[in-house]
Amino acid sequence: MPELKFKPVRHGHKEFLAKAAIRKGFIEAYDALALEYQVANQMLKARSRAGLTQDAVAERMGTTKSAVSRLESAGKHAPSLTTLKRYAKAVGCDLQVRLVPQKTA
Template sequence: MNHDHEEFLQRARRRKGFEDAYERLEGEYAVIRELIAARIRAGLTQEVVATRMGTTKSAVSRLESAGRHSPSVSTLRKYARAVGCELEIRLRAMGALHEPGTSASACETAEDYKA
């Protein structure tokens, strides 16, 4: 069974309170979309990813769904390796959220600070 995420969102946005709840969880949903997309690009099942990670299919399923648990960086790194990727975490400037007297340079990449 295929899941059409855009169709789901169109239907869900009609429900009262959905937009606010979705916005609060957008970061988590973005991570989940990245995980699933990487697994699909690699042509792997959840079972294969679980074996490569040394865990169970149900653990991978929980990782690929929005839930109460936020995965650790270590778990995300294991998942990335299992699907043939490397984990990259970046901080990006958010414009209006900067305090007066600060600049977006606080969000430069780590490469900018290599000795």
């Protein structure tokens, strides 16, 4: 079955953040999800580099497009390491997890 090539939709993230930042509590909520946003961003970039659609990743993972969509949505779902490894393999990547000592003041 031929795989579809992923064509990203352009999104003005900086403009979105500038507009959203005026809402009360947005900055605090956004900052609290910083790690989740970083992981989601890495997932989207990896899928884009692989030239895959969510459907294609779902097929490789043996799941549904909606499950892949949830994985790529920061803050809505906390995937297990097993799921992250399956996603990484589906987009041609290895998963690496590091624990970094906190900076002391």
